[in-house]
Amino acid sequence: xxxxxxxxxxxxxxxxxxxxxxxxxxxxxxxxxxxxxxxxxxxxxxxxxxxxxxxxxxxxxxxxxxxxxxxxxxxxxxxxxxxxxxxxxxxxxxxxxxxxxxxxxxxxxxxxxxxxxxxxxxxxxxxxxxxxxxxxxxx
Ligand code: HEM
Numbered sequence: 001x002x003x004x005x006x007x008x009x010x011x012x013x014x015x016x017x018x019x020x021x022x023x024x025x026x027x028x029x030x031x032x033x034x035x036x037x038x039x040x041x042x043x044x045x046x047x048x049x050x051x052x053x054x055x056x057x058x059x060x061x062x063x064x065x066x067x068x069x070x071x072x073x074x075x076x077x078x079x080x081x082x083x084x085x086x087x088x089x090x091x092x093x094x095x096x097x098x099x100x101x102x103x104x105x106x107x108x109x110x111x112x113x114x115x116x117x118x119x120x121x122x123x124x125x126x127x128x129x130x131x132x133x134x135x136x137x138x139x
Pocket of ligand 1: 060
């Protein structure tokens with residue numbers, strides 16, 4: 001049951017991360033689309049992304065036992081935690097940017113760019129975790 005939830009939430013998580021990249025690219029056109037992207041990204045974070053990665057984290061923690069904390073599985077868990085951490089950086093940036101967007105403060109919105117860029121590291125880190133998990137399964 002926990003593993004099913006873990007895997008289901010993983011699929012939703014990476015799916016919504018992909019959709020948010022599309023939103024961000026669309027938001028690069030001009031200031032108006034940047035404001036729209038900030039609001040849309042905030043909404044997807046609240047309703048989809050945060051519940052998804054929290055489900056992955058909680059189910060992962062609940063399944064965790066001592067034998068997971070050695071060898072390759074330990075790396076899988078560590079990279080999984082890094083992926084969650086990068087996502088939290090992204091959520092912080094999205095929340096802050098949305099506040100600026102609500103008052104039309106374009107400079108303020110741009111000030112969160114370094115955090116947004118840092119959070120993009122979620123993609124390679126997620127993929128490394130996934131490949132490690134798959135390798136452990138087929139090994
Ligand atoms: C990017 C994040 C993550 C990905 C892509 C991922 C992927 C997977 C996959 C594919 C499985 C099933 C295959 C397997 O057992 O190896 C799995 C199981 C599991 N994951 Fe994750 N996971 C992630 C995050 C986490 C986190 C953050 C934790 C712990 C804090 C965690 C703990 C576990 C545990 C304990 C299992 C069950 C292993 C078993 O059945 O014995 N995972 N994960």
